Amino acid sequence: MLTYIVRRILYAIPILIGVNLITFMLFFVVNTPDDMARMQLGVKYVTPEAIEKWKIERGYDKPLVLNENKDGWRKFTETIFFEKSIAMFIFDFGQSDDGRDIGFEIKSRMLPSLAIALPVFVLGLMVYITCALIMVFFRATYIDFWGVVLCVALMSISGLFYIIAGQFLMSKLWHLVPISGFGAGLDVIKFLVLPVIIGVVSSAGANIRWYRTIFLEEMGKEYVRTARAKGLGEHLVLFRHVLKNALIPILTGAVVVVPLLFLGSLIVESFFGVPGLGSYTIDAINSQDFAVVRAMVFLGSVLYIVGLILTDVSYTFVDPRIRLR
């Protein structure tokens, strides 16, 4: 298994270089270092000398990807792309364009993101699987039918609507929870209730239907008939046998997102005023802070690759037939 993991990590390197290159290209197609300097220095009274000074200090005075004035390897190494990219592979994200340490910011914002994403993930998984199993248990009855109708209805509504409706009902109309914000210590719980409920409900339609389909497929298999023939109750068949055998597709969808939970949600964090990494990314895009955008995209790619590797590893735990070589 170790060989497999090492091989997968080595595969990740060209992927990360590619992602980094695409991010770089996309960013500099719409922004020039001069634009970035003006954004940071303001609009009034900014002189060309000040812009030049800012670019030199932050290493944006060099060519983007090819330095014609240099020879050999230095043509490629003395460029913005190389200098800004190489340090990221040792997770040194450097400073944002406004001069703050990005690594420090990521560390301090990770927990608020996780405070929402983790409960949404765990609770969501429990609720979706339970609901899907109930619908499978009552398949071809009115519960299943109306359950599917409800799921389709939930899927059809925009995520933004859930947020606005949730804030309107839960906070504005019924005064049950704060409309947005974040707190320290146990005080944080009251701020998590609404985003977590909305996070779970907004994804319920698609997920429940997805798990229902998985379970229904399993229900038609022979081991289920065997279990019933043994005289097991339907609930035991479902929870003890079907659930276990359906874990592979469940893990495929679930484990891959576990590392990404650290990155938070762009929209939820913005609407609920959560100081997490999602809102950090939004702010960076708005202020054209390439250093932060690049760091967040890189981190997202790394975590996604980690998620994929973890998914493969998790298969070996739930299915003894699988061996990673």
Next chain:
Amino acid sequence: MSFLNRVWRNILYVNVCKRSQVSQKRQANNNLLSLVARMIKKIGAVLLICVLIRILTGCGDPVVWNNPHPTSESGQNILYSVFTERPKHLDPVQSYSSNEIQFTAQIYQPPLQYHYLKRPFTLIPSTAVDLPKVTHYDSNDQPMSDGATSDDIAYTQYEVSIKPGIFYQPHPAFAKSAQGDWLYHQLNDQDLAMVYKLSDFAIMNTRELTAHDYVYQIKRLAHPRLHSPIYGLMADYIVGLRDYAAELRNAERSLEGGAFLDLRKYFLGGVEVIDDYTYYIRIRGKYPQFIYWLAMPFFSPIPWEADLFYSQKGLVEKNITLDWYPVGTGPYMLTENNPNLRMVLEKNPNFYGEFYPEEGMPDDLENGLLNDAGKAIPFIDKIVYVREREGIPRWNKFLQGYYDASGIGSDSFDQAVQLVGQGEATVTDEMMVQGIRLETTVAVSTFYMGFNMLDPMVGGTSEKNRESARKLRQAISIAVDYEEFISIFANGRGLPAHGPIAPGVSGYRSGKAGMNPVVYEWVDGEAKRKSLQVARRLLAEAGYPNGIDRKTGSPLTLYFDVVARSTEDRSMLDWMRKQFQKLNIQLVVRSTDYNRFQDKIRKGNAQIFEWGWHADYPDPENFLFLLYGPQRKANNSSGSSANNAANYENAEYDRLFEQMKDMEDGIPRQQIIDRMVDILRHDSPWLWGYHPKDYGLYHAWFNNVKPNRISNNNMKYYRIDPLLREQKRREWNAPVLWPIMLVFLSAIGGLWPAVRAFRRHEKSAAIKSDMSPLI
């Protein structure tokens, strides 16, 4: 909370009950346990019903549940405000934008400030004893008499004397040991192991403010590692500042990266300390507007100790910098800086000796703005700024009483404001019931539509062309109805502009005297926009009868450059097209992002564009320089620091500007300004657009509010009534509990048939009796 406890206990009882049922099945012979389980089940059910009844009757805990602020802050003398964008800089040498100055202006004290109540804006001393003593010098360095002309003045010296006995906020940079050694000026990794924020330093101290600190800060304008937005401007005026910057650049090269550059070692000729409480600034020539800069945070004091303290590498790595943790002498100090969530200002314990103004404008007494006259300020103990990115939560929290003041977004305008009488704005009945009041003020700003005077079509290249282009611009000025624009797109929050100067600034004229005769005529005591007939006639005289180019016979097409718009702004652009359509002119909108837009303006590639300006100080020079020839943006060596986006040039105007800018306010200056504005109206390089009005809503417990956008250190004058706020919050936010019960009952109601079906299924025989077995 006792209610919640009971609910929780009840849930526990139900769980226990369920568990005991299982136990009963497994241990069928244990009758005692079975009996207990049944009893618990019954008691639990009774309790649950009681809780349900309590919830349904709405007798919940009176404490509000939706308070976003910590419960421990309830009833305290704290002002709650918001910020939408995190400030980039809190170092007064760099911070300039309004979202930064709202913090720095409360913390730092420049020598001067604006009188809170007087209008027009009046400068008064802050830390200074009096307004600076201004002396003019000739080229032989000899003082000149007051009546000296600008041409003869080689230098102007501003001598500032500050009050003794002013102290800095407590700060570790000032901490010393018993032996008098600095405690935190040579920190190593071990010292910093447990330091994550400024408050982690155990010992803090203070020291008295001196003139050296003001001089030190002026030197920082030229610091090679700092990017002061006003360095370029000040280097043109402050004697020796440009050479000083060059000297510092050389000095920095010999230092290790980021090491402390001690500015005290380098001499700046134009700024010197006379004694501990007096310093002077010497500028080139005469620049009367310089005194306004002395009321801005750029000219606040910075102690060298703080500069040295913050330059330590270990602190920089932990983001503990002067740009993040200010140190000032003002009424407030920043005690919590988490710009992703909230920023907190607390009363500076070392601040004293300033009092609420005892005089103001005639209306101020009637409006209760002099109720606290003569009392020591600040009144509020703590100001909490919460980061709110989205408008909906911000607005709702204000209505719930969790923010003390709010602006009005276009979405909530109709809910908040109604127009009564002759267009007078007031709050709606709904707001009035809540005790919310509206305060309005005309911002010292202008939003305009500019013509690029380098463009052959709207600017003109030859003399004849220029005349025709002028008439075209005048025709468009009449056709684009800014009264309608303000009504539709600004909810009436604006004044149609008749020239570049905003109301509240000297030189501005209102009424008939201030009317733009090119666009308006005076009818029945008010300015009325001229008819489209006049515009069409001008258009025909320009060579475009009925919008058709007389030379080519093709329809006249003009290009409007704007920053890329959201879908919401499309209607505004459609409206703009229709305004041009009135004259049969085709308007093509060229939408782009802000960077590209700025680039076009810098290169002079735009034809018609829209832009705005917010004054740095309340002097007409700060508006009129926007059309001063040498300030043109295109083909200008000073690049983006130039501000004449229309590239307008008029020799007479430029001559008058140079004369006016050095004059003191008075009738002669007003006459020159009138002449300049007349030239501009005639040439119409801008559609004068409008001056926006700021509308602010304030709760009944928020007092002493006189909004303005020029002075920013207003927090010290505000007073709130925390008890009234607490009472209203409870009144407005009592939790409504029936929805919880409804959800609960619906879940039970929905699941009950399912549970019954499940039981029936589990109890049913696998094979029905009337069927043959499979095997």
